[in-house]
Every structure is written in structure tokens, then in C-alpha cells.
Amino acid sequence: MDKHLSEEDSDNIDWDTEDELEIQDTTFSSCRDLRTNGQYAISGDGEASSSSVPGQSTFIQKFLVMGFSEESIAKAIEQNGENSDLVLDALLTLKAIEDSPEEQPSASPHLEPCINSDDSSSEYNENFLDDVYEEDSWSSDSDYCTNSAKQCYVKEESSSLSEKEQTILFLANMGYPVEEVSIAMERCGPEASLAELTDFICAAQMARAEDPYLPEDVKPKLNHGSGGYKKRKMFNQLCKSKKPRAIFDEETIRLPKPMIGFGVPTESVPAIVRRTIPEQAFGPPFFYYENVALAPKGVWDTISRFLYDIEPEFVDSKYFCATARKRGYIHNLPVENRFPLLPLPPRTINEALPLTKKWWPSWDPRTKLNCLQTAIGSARLTDRIRKAVEAFDGEPPMRVQKFVLDQCRKWNLVWVGRNKVAPLEPDEFEMLLGFPKNHTRGGGISRTDRYKSLGNSFQVDTVAYHLSVLKDMFPNGMNVLSLFSGIGGAEVALYRLGIQLNNVVSVEKSEVNRNIVRSWWEQTNQRGNLIDFDDVQQLNGDRLEQLIDSFGGFDLLIGGSPCNNLAGSNRVSRDGLEGKESSLFYDYVRILDLVKSIMSRQR
DNA sequence: TGCACTATGAGGTCACAC
DNA sequence: GTGTGACCTCATAGTGCA
Numbered sequence: 319m320d321k322h323l324s325e326e327d328s329d330n331i332d333w334d335t336e337d338e339l340e341i342q343d344t345t346f347s348s349c350r351d352l353r354t355n356g357q358y359a360i361s362g363d364g365e366a367s368s369s370s371v372p373g374q375s376t377f378i379q380k381f382l383v384m385g386f387s388e389e390s391i392a393k394a395i396e397q398n399g400e401n402s403d404l405v406l407d408a409l410l411t412l413k414a415i416e417d418s419p420e421e422q423p424s425a426s427p428h429l430e431p432c433i434n435s436d437d438s439s440s441e442y443n444e445n446f447l448d449d450v451y452e453e454d455s456w457s458s459d460s461d462y463c464t465n466s467a468k469q470c471y472v473k474e475e476s477s478s479l480s481e482k483e484q485t486i487l488f489l490a491n492m493g494y495p496v497e498e499v500s501i502a503m504e505r506c507g508p509e510a511s512l513a514e515l516t517d518f519i520c521a522a523q524m525a526r527a528e529d530p531y532l533p534e535d536v537k538p539k540l541n542h543g544s545g546g547y548k549k550r551k552m553f554n555q556l557c558k559s560k561k562p563r564a565i566f567d568e569e570t571i572r573l574p575k576p577m578i579g580f581g582v583p584t585e586s587v588p589a590i591v592r593r594t595i596p597e598q599a600f601g602p603p604f605f606y607y608e609n610v611a612l613a614p615k616g617v618w619d620t621i622s623r624f625l626y627d628i629e630p631e632f633v634d635s636k637y638f639c640a641t642a643r644k645r646g647y648i649h650n651l652p653v654e655n656r657f658p659l660l661p662l663p664p665r666t667i668n669e670a671l672p673l674t675k676k677w678w679p680s681w682d683p684r685t686k687l688n689c690l691q692t693a694i695g696s697a698r699l700t701d702r703i704r705k706a707v708e709a710f711d712g713e714p715p716m717r718v719q720k721f722v723l724d725q726c727r728k729w730n731l732v733w734v735g736r737n738k739v740a741p742l743e744p745d746e747f748e749m750l751l752g753f754p755k756n757h758t759r760g761g762g763i764s765r766t767d768r769y770k771s772l773g774n775s776f777q778v779d780t781v782a783y784h785l786s787v788l789k790d791m792f793p794n795g796m797n798v799l800s801l802f803s804g805i806g807g808a809e810v811a812l813y814r815l816g817i818q819l820n821n822v823v824s825v826e827k828s829e830v831n832r833n834i835v836r837s838w839w840e841q842t843n844q845r846g847n848l849i850d851f852d853d854v855q856q857l858n859g860d861r862l863e864q865l866i867d868s869f870g871g872f873d874l875l876i877g878g879s880p881c882n883n884l885a886g887s888n889r890v891s892r893d894g895l896e897g898k899e900s901s902l903f904y905d906y907v908r909i910l911d912l913v914k915s916i917m918s919r920q921r
Numbered sequence: 922t923g924c925a926c927t928a929t930g931a932g933g934t935c936a937c938a939c
Numbered sequence: 940g941t942g943t944g945a946c947c948t949c950a951t952a953g954t955g956c957a
Contacts, residue, residue: 571936610949612933643949688949696927727947764924774949804949878949886948889930 348871367584432525558700571618571630573611579631580653583640583783584665594596599626599650602871602917605798605910606784606808608776608878609903610885611644614894617884618646621895624907626650628804631784635777639663640670641687641730641750643777645878652787659782659814663752667732670750677733680717687730687742690750692773694741695729744768751807752778752814754838761837763830771831776807776878782815789876795820795846797869801854801877801906802826806835808876813842820846821869825854825877854905862912871917875910879903 334764377634378391501767511875580593607625611618611632617649618630625648635643638658664670666685668678706718714722722739724729731739745763748757751772785808788796800808803826812819822839826832832850839848849865851857866872882888883897895903 436954539956575935608949612948614932644945644947645949691926692950698927766923766925770950772949776949868957881949882951885950886932887930888948888950890951892950894929 327364376566388895406828448508473491530879555794570616573632576637577611577632577634578637579633579647581656582633583638583656584664587761593629593653595650596630598624599628601650602873603913604649604651604788604874606647606649606779606781606874606876606905608645608647610881611646612886613646613881613884614892617895621646621903622648624904625910633780635780636686638665638750638779638783639750639777639894640665640667641777642689643751644689644779645777647781647784649784653786654878655787657786659752659786659811663750663779668764669730671746674734675733677735677738679713679733681713681735682723682726684723684727687732687750688727690730690742690747690773692770695725695731699725699729700731700739700741703731703739706735728771744772747772751775752780753805753807753810757810758834758836761833763834767830771805771828771834774881775804776811778807778811778814781807782811783812785817785874785876786815788812789815789817791874792817794818796873797821797871799865799872799875799909800824801875801909802830802879802902803831803835803850803877805831806838809835810838813844818846819844822846822848823865824848824850825850825852825857826850854909857909857912859912859916862909863916866913866916866920871920872913875913877906879906 321835347633357757358824378388439708576585605625607621609621611634622628624632628648628650630646630648631653632644632646635641635645640663667687668675668685705723707714707722710718713719726739729741732742734740743756745755747769748755753775758771763771796812797820798808798812800806800822803824809822809824822830824835826835829852832852836848836850847869879902880899883891883900884891884895885892891897893900894902
């Protein structure tokens, strides 16, 4: 969208854009629908169970398996011939019409709000949503059904192709771009089910379509040939069903001020303590997601949408300790009766670093540090500052003060001697972030890596405050799935809360970080089991099912996906959620969906 | 090859003045 | 409402050295 447009203008444009989006992603809606109906077919539900009627042509059976009625299929073939795409389009349109008989096409469909409680089709919407919610989970049944559909389809197409090629062929024939299918297969792994693949592609498409950083000509293209109001409407419902609110929201999520989320222990400002969590977001398991608050515009809308449309809780850790850390958290935890870790950490620079007090000049008003990042100020810079301040007997002139303060704020420099500033040491990072001293020290980790790992971690006191509500709920300990664990901020927070860690499955790419967590686990004499993986893609449905079978499910899924492509400090590749690293967010969603699905099935 | 060090703004929000 | 400037940001790539 042209950012120079006025808000009013942009609203109007939005509808057009979204309308286009609806059309372009009809392939997705098609696929979702296939999955839905496929499940009915295998479960022997009514008409759809007739999918295996002998004597039907393979072409017809393919659609029967998908759950369409013979009558509809015959009608669609009569109108379009035996062209899979056209028949499928026709069947979807027919289905939409059948499902909403009372609905009349709008005179201006492209302007009709897709999420409107006053919409005459609201009843239809709800029914439709209910259906889709039921089918939305990735139960093995639904996987089996979709895979059955695939087998049926590829049997017709070719029996000489490899499994991978068959999958690509099948999804390509469903309308997914081959390139996106290949990427999805690469990212989700060779064992990924069709459901996982289609959700991954859908997630990427939706995010890309809304990415304000992508030029319009790079966004997913329209499929004008098979558009139509009913299909667009259907797509809206599907999107709405997956994530009820935000896809076409005019308002983007704004950061609160003060940034205290649903409350912090040190502020008397009354916070919002009442919130509504969508039913489908309820646990088990509880989940907790974290990332940088100051992400590019629209990123938190997307994140929220993929996490059940739960409102993010934006919290600055400066309300917990002496350093700022503005982060957004999306979770399904209760927010009442939280309590902080004790003892309360020092909340000012002077309290946290008492030796600096002696040298702190009166013209440096800082009482809090800025966000601890992955890099520190250079020795050359601190030398320049020393020379600049030394040149004056008393207080330096304002221009020098401004230069020094700007650099001190930027690099979190503290006064360690007369006219002498220095970056924080790694152990000071540890203390400020709530980790035990020497948590990242030794064991083969370099100083540079310590800064990097610490700069990427949780602020333990902040996270512990949010997790504190779990203590009474799990007196016998918890099973935790920790994604993108880093140096174990979540584990340390739970441990410091006194919550027993029965089983922890930790996924962390960095070997250095895995070693840190393993070392901490052993040094704190944990009695539970720590299982680690180096890649989230290793956690497919089978692996998760094995893990869940072995210890009865997860109580908490926690993690913050990589922020590299979201962080303001990144001058090179701030590409948003579609960035190379930050797109791993979709793996968080994928795994959360899988865990919920497997656990609900086992219940 | 690994580590330490260094230089490198853009993008977004907010307060404030007009 | 709009323009302006201050402020802040879980980073990356290149270089030199052991």
C-alpha cells in the first residue's frame, strides 16, 4: 500500500487489495475445503462415505473423496468438462452457494466488509466456522484423509513418480505454486503431512500478501479467471475461521504506553486484567510466545492472527529491572494472581552497578539502560568519548554532552572511571537479564558469542512474572516444550519460580546455547529429563506424537522465534516475518497446532 | 578458521509546536 | 491535523590478526 495515502484512502484501497487477495488465495480455500471434506469421507460420514463406490471413473472418484456430492460433480463436469481445476472451482462455488442459500451477491462485492457482525451472512459464517474449526486441527485422521486424496489423485496422474514428486504434483494441481510447495517441503521436512505443507504455504502466502515491505508486484498474484463473489466470500470465511479477527482489520496493533502489558508488580497504574481468549486457544497446553515489540508495521497483527487472535501483551522489562527490553508476548495464561521473583532485582543503573555511581556525571540523567543487544560499543568509541570529555575541566559544553549521551544511550555505556565509559561486561548482562552469574561463561563459548546469546535471550524476571500463575497449577511439576530455547531463559524462569521441570524438550539451533542449557541443567541438579533438538523441523507429527506418548503431553509450549529480520538494529535484512530467520515463527505455529491436535485426540 | 573489533542507518514511535 | 526532530532498536558484514 502506498504509505503516502491518507488513512481514509488507504482504507478504501485496502478493500480492493484484500479483494484481490481473496481471489488470489482461492487455491488455499480450495485446499482447506478439500481437507475438510476428505476427513468426512474417511470417517464414513453420510454421503461422503460413498467415495469408494465401484464403477465410478477415477476423475469423479477424486472429487467424491474430497466430499462433494455426485450430483454436484456431475453438474460441474457438465459445465466444465474433465478439467480438474475448472471442476474444482465450480464445485467450490456450488458449495458456497448451497451453504448460504439466503445470501444474495452484493452489488459491490469488493467493498463488502468480510468481517462484519452485521453481515447478513453471519449465521452462515458461524456455521461455516464451526465446521472448519472442527477440521482445522491436524489430527491424524485429517492427514490420512488428505493423503488418501493425494494417493487417489496421483494414481491417476502418474505412478512412476517419487513420493516427493507426487506430493508436489498433487499440491500443484490443487493450485499451489510449485516453488512454494518445494519451499514448504524443504522447510517442513520430508515427513511433513499435506496438512502441514498446506498450512505452511498458506501462512507464508497470507503474511506475504500483507507484508507492507513487499512491493505489490512481488505479492501473490490474482487468479482472475476463477474468481467470483461466492468464492471470495468463502475465502474470507476460511481466513476468518483460522484466525477470527484481524486479516482485514483497518487498525494495526499499537504499542501501549506505558508498556506494562496486563500489569507489572512495580507500577500502581491500573492495568487491563480482563481479557477474552478464544475458545480454540485454550490449553492444554498453555503456550507463551515472545518477540520484539518494535517489529515492522503489521508484524504483530500477523503474529496475533496466527495465534488465535490473542491480544499481545507488550511489556518493557524496565519495570522489572535496570534495563529496557520492549517485547510482545502472546499467551493463553491467566493474568490474575501473578507474583514476581524474589528478591526483586535492582531497578536502576546505580543499584545494579553500584561502582559506577562514584563516576557518574551529573549531566548524565540516565537511570535505566536501553535494550541489551548482541553487540557492544567499541574501544575506539570509548576512547573518543574520554578525549572529548577530558578536554574540559568542568562540565563539557552541551554539544559534547549531547554527543557523549547519544553514544552512551546507543551502546549502553556506563561510567567506570573519571571521564571514562565502558560497555557492560557479559556477567553484567547476565545479572541484568536475571540469569545466574557465569551462566554463559566457559565451556568453550567466546566472549562475542556470550554477548550474542545474552542479547537474544529473555529477561527472566519479566517472563517469570507471567509464568508465575503456573506454580499453583502444577504442584507436581511440568512438561515443557521449549522452542528456540537460546540460553534457557524459560527454563531458568520456571526453575527460579520453584516449578519442577519433569520433562523439557528443548529446540535450539546453536550448539553453544544447547551446551549452556545442558550445563545449567546439570549444575542445578535437575531431576527431570532434558531432551534437545537442533532444528524445529525435526519436530514433525510423528516425533511429537512419540514425545507426547512417552510422558503424557506438554503442559507448556514456550519460545520466542528469531527476531533478526524484525529488529530495528538490523540494517541489512529487516525483512519482516518472511525473513530468513524470522519466518521460523510459522514453525512455532505449526508445532503448536500439532501439539494441540495430538493432545486433544489423545484426550 | 575463529575471534575480536569496527563501521554501518533505516524504520518506527512519540512529543511537541504550530 | 501536520510537520519536525528526538529517540530507540534481541544486527550484519567487513577487516585484521593470531
